[in-house]
Amino acid sequence: MSLDAIDTSIAFGGLKVLTNVSVQVERGRITGLVGPNGAGKTTLFNCLTGVVRPQQGSVRIDGRDISALPLDKRIQLGISRTFQTPRLDLDASVLDAVMLGFYSRHKPSLAASFVSTATRRRHDAQLREKAEALIEQFQLTPNPHQRSGALSLGRLRLLEVARAIASEPQYLLLDEPAAGVDENDRQLLARAIRNAAARNVGVLLVEHNVGFVAELSDHMLALVRGEVVAAGSPHAVVNDPEVVTAYLGGQRVAA
Ligand SMILES: Nc1ncnc2c1ncn2[C@@H]1O[C@H](COP(=O)(O)OP(=O)(O)OP(=O)(O)O)[C@@H](O)[C@H]1O
Ligand SMILES: [Mg+2]
Incomplete structure (x- = not known):
């Protein structure tokens, strides 16, 4: 059981934002997505949730093609997300x-x-x-x-995650949930994400904090300028030379 973007490409005007990107969010696992600013992470989220449609490729939930389904139908199918900037009343x-x-x-x-x-x-x-x-x-x-x-x-971000979990999703997509969150709240967040995965929710976690993602993820991928440059275990992705150069400013981080 998985939520998949398969070979998706998206361009805005002449600007290619995603090129042949595939990602598989499996139930019960945490998939981490990293990449520098403007790499296309949020656009990939929007593609999975139905905010934007890919010009090429498809989105599938448990094998069913949902590329043409609007946002609200996808929510009913069990996809829940948070926003990079919390959207709350x-x-x-x-x-x-x-x-x-x-x-x-x-x-x-x-x-x-x-x-x-x-x-x-x-x-x-x-x-x-x-x-x-x-x-x-x-x-x-x-x-x-x-x-x-x-x-x-920090608490507003946690509130958004709590609200997303309250919808009892099968797939939970989190766009930079730890940005601006202090250490104590980050621990709570990590525990909540692990709990969700343990209850068989498929989690897609986008974060700039590579250490945080690597520690939590079962599987990671890195986007650079709209292309997947590395995918695999957190250790492999974090140490991938292209990721190190593009994302980490040439510094290796242990994982
Ligand atoms: N609706 C849109 N129209 C035109 N360009 C867009 C649109 N949405 C995103 N872009 C462009 O697509 C590229 C990827 O943006 P995206 O927000 O997906 O990156 P990101 O990896 O989430 O970056 P960040 O880490 O800063 O959140 C950027 O160059 C952005 O300006
Ligand atoms: Mg973003």
Whole structure:
């Protein structure tokens, strides 16, 4: 079971942003994606989630071609993502922000509108409990009714990840979740990512912090100017000469 971009190419105007890129995000595994600024990492995310369509190649979920499916249909199929710049309603409470995650995937059905108010209340109470558990797990705030906007940038990133996990995705795509996050929060984030993979979620992790990605990933790939220059074990990718030159400024990092 996997989410795949197969041989995808994308150009904006005359600018080639992705050239024949393939990536496989397997259920239960963490796939790390690194590359310098402008390498095409977010564009690859957008291609997997349906924000942009590849001019060549396809996107598949568990073998099914979803290249033509819009964003909301892909969410229903179990793809959830976070954004490089958190997109949250800062006036909403932390609790509401996380609960929105549950509803984003499992929209109340027509049938649900016929169930009794008592049943619906019980259902909402269960979701609230789950949301509160996530808020505690991520140590977001001691007060779930606090405005999201009162959280630090690091906590906002964690809140976005918690919301994405709340949608109970099969595939979780994280675009630089650790940027601006302090060491304590980074540990929480790492634990949450590992937990998700342990629950059979396929994780795609984009990060500039190569050490963080290498430590977490089962499999890594490196993009440079829209092309995959290395793929394999974290150790192999981090030590690949092209990656070292393009991304790490010529310095080797141990992994
Ligand atoms: N909608 C768009 N229209 C035109 N050009 C775009 C568009 N989206 C991205 N680009 C260009 O595509 C290239 C790749 O951008 P992308 O955001 O995918 O890179 P990235 O690897 O995520 O970079 P960063 O590490 O800075 O987030 C850049 O040159 C960017 O300017
Ligand atoms: Mg990006």
